[in-house]
Amino acid sequence: MIPAARQAVSSAGALSTGTGYASCHHGEILQGVFRDAGGRRCAGLVTLPMSGLGSHAEFVRDPSTPPEELSVFPENRTKACRAAALAVEECARRRREAPCGGQLRLTGDIPVGLGMGSSTSDVIAVVRAVADSYRLRLLPDTIARLAVRAELACDPLMLDGRPVLFAQREGRVLEVLGPALPAVVVVGCALGGGAPVDTLSLPVRVHDDEDVRAYERLRALLRRAVAAGDAALLGEVASASAWRGQKLLRHAEFDVLTDIAKGIGAVGVQIAHSGAVAGVLFDPAFPGIGPRVRACARALESSGIPATRTFTTFPTTKEFLHGSAHRGIDRQAGSDTP
Known part of the structure; x- marks a missing residue:
């Protein structure tokens, strides 16, 4: 692998290496x-951020090659390859240069197919790596446009x-919605045995005016939760959204999950809309939070x-998370999924 330090091969047609990183979310x-x-x-959606897992991209830009000569490793990262071509086009235009080819390498540890944003993480890391190779820093709205x-x-x-x-x-x-989500502790889990959800096979749900009004009410409640740092209200919104999502996803374990959350004193549950990842949400201010999480x-x-x-939406010590609940079991990242 070519190191992160920029490498000039010659004064004309020099190779330039850029790197990029993007984290994932938890549904x-x-x-x-x-x-x-x-x-x-x-x-629209509001994701639950999760640090610690992410995608790393390294792009070696080669001005001596045409733009169609763009390789990617692993070879099955087709979305990432499209993102690289689009980012090259964008950055070359800004530098008033001709688009060129290059070599793209992706590494990461995000489980694939669980609804944790693995493909978006790849795409954003790639766009940032291409921009870095051009000595550019693209704004978030530009990155979002290229990602879509x-x-x-x-x-x-x-x-x-x-x-x-x-x-x-x-x-x-x-x-x-605000600067940060309310502080919660999340005990993550995988429904359906962790099998990927093929969102393309799900029936298309038509939302009527009552649906929109219901979602707007949840939006208002979430706005209040963020403003007040109210973990209980955040859990109420997440649970209501997860329940509505079951009209399509129909997870067999949903009732069991919610019963466990209620019985153990959690503030709610959250579920990915395009995968099997789910979480039980706890208010860290509750007495006995450690035993609750492990139970x-x-x-x-x-x-x-x-x-x-198990992770949190706030900075904490390692001791807070240590225990039998912090399994740290992750799957190796694989190919793009629908």
Whole structure:
């Protein structure tokens, strides 16, 4: 692998290496249909950020090659390859240069197919790496525009964790909800044995005016939760959104998951709208939060729901997360999934 330090091969047609990184998320807190500032309906979502896992990209730009000579490793990362070509076109235009080819390498540790934004993470890391090779830093709205073109819909990972209502099919922010989500502890798990969800096979649900009003009410509640740092209200919104999502996803373990959450004193549950990843949400201010978290992981396991990892939406010490609940079980990243 070519090191991150830039490498000049010759004064004419020099190779230039750029690197980029993007984190993942843990599914959605809220997902549905909302109205934008102009009153138009559009699909939108609010993701639950999760640090520690992500995609790394390295792009070696070669001005001596035509733009169609663009290789990617692993070879099955087709969305990432499209993103690289689009980013080269964008950056070359800004530098007033001709687009060229190059070599792209991706590495990462995000589980694929669970609804954690692995493909968007790849795409954003690639766009940042290409821009870095041109000595450019693209703004988030530009990255979002390129990401939507590369994969038709994207998650708001280019915003680095800020809670926003994001129109995933249009690549634009509908509302900035605040500086940070309320503090919660999340016990992650995988429904359906962790099998990928083929969203293309799901029936298309038509949302009526009552659906839109319901989602707008949840949007208002989430806005209040963020402003007040209210973990309980955040859990209420996430649970309501997860329940509405079951009209399409129909996870067999949903009732078991919610029963465990209620019985152990959690504030709610959240589920990815395009995968099997889910989380039980706890208010860290509750007495005995450590034993609650560990008891939750045990209850999930005994019910046949694999516990994956425990994390927080706030900075904390390692000791806070250590224990039997912090399994740290992750799958190797693989190819793009529908």
